[in-house]
Amino acid sequence: MNLAKLYLKDFWALFFPKLCHACGTPLLHQEYLICTSCIYQLPFTNYHLDHENKLVKQFWGKVNVKSASAYLFFSKEGKVQKLMHQLKYNNHPEIGIELGKMYGKVLKSTPKYQNLDAIIPVPLHPDKQRKRGYNQSEQFAIGLSESLGIPVINNILKRIKSSDSQIFMKRESRFLNMRSVFEARHKDSLPLSVLLVDDTITTGATLEACVIALENAGIQDIHIAGIAFAS
Ligand SMILES: [Zn+2]
Structure with missing residues (x-):
């Protein structure tokens, strides 16, 4: 310059x-x-160091995940909510990449993340992604990928239905409905061990549906990471 x-x-x-x-x-x-x-x-969870954290316990008895962690705690009106709002609704995908890079540096030294083959972001419905211009979970995945040195794969897991239509459903029917939202492609060379990533994790219903789809496609070793956890 x-x-x-x-x-x-x-x-x-x-x-x-x-x-x-x-x-x-x-x-x-x-x-x-x-x-x-x-x-x-920032309210760091340090869940990567705790094998029995509150987030992973949400999946116990529902789906088989090797580990689950989130970088930050989400709280209403807090800094994390502001960051997530900027990332999702104000056209700042670079925040996702930066948080991914930061978290990747933290996870890199943890043994359980050292044998991962790929990072898979939770997909948005194609219409929603077109409207927003990017998938915020994929941006987080790109940052993680940079720090961890593992590729992002976004052609295995597909969102085949929008979940907006189920807001008014009861919890049980919403869960059953969630199961048919995702589909994973059977491919010849599937990664063995994957890190499935999401932006804000609340009930975990979306991730459960993704885990089921990935398992059906033949992936057994699934870890979960989110930007924020709203417990
Ligand atoms: Zn500041």
Whole structure:
């Protein structure tokens, strides 16, 4: 970058500073997307170190997952909610990538994540993805992939139905309905061990449906990771 361009950039930043996506204060020169103070205050779950965490327990007795963890705790009106809102509704896919990179660095040193073959993001319905322009879970997967050195595979798991139509259903029928939302393609060379990733995990019903579809296709070794867990 030449000097004139550099001045122009600083000049521009003086009037239109980039703001932290979690707290809205102007970012310093070396900061990216989230300010240092917010990163320091993020509510990390550290679930990757706890084999019997609250999230993995949600899947017990329902589907067989090797492990489940989420990077952050989700709370209403908190920093994580702001970040997730920016990621999903304000056209900031780069937040997903950055959080994925950060979490990947954390997971890299944990033994259970060292034999993974692929990362599979929970797919959006094609209509929804077209409207949004990207899949936020896939952005998170891309960041994780960069730090963990494992490829993202997005042509195995497909969302064949939109889940918007089931908002008013009762919990039981919604769960049964969820099971037919996803479909996994049987391929000749399936990965053995996968990390299935989602954005915010609440009841886990979406992930359960994905696990069932992946198992039906022949993948047995399934780990789960989310950006945030709303417990
Ligand atoms: Zn901040």
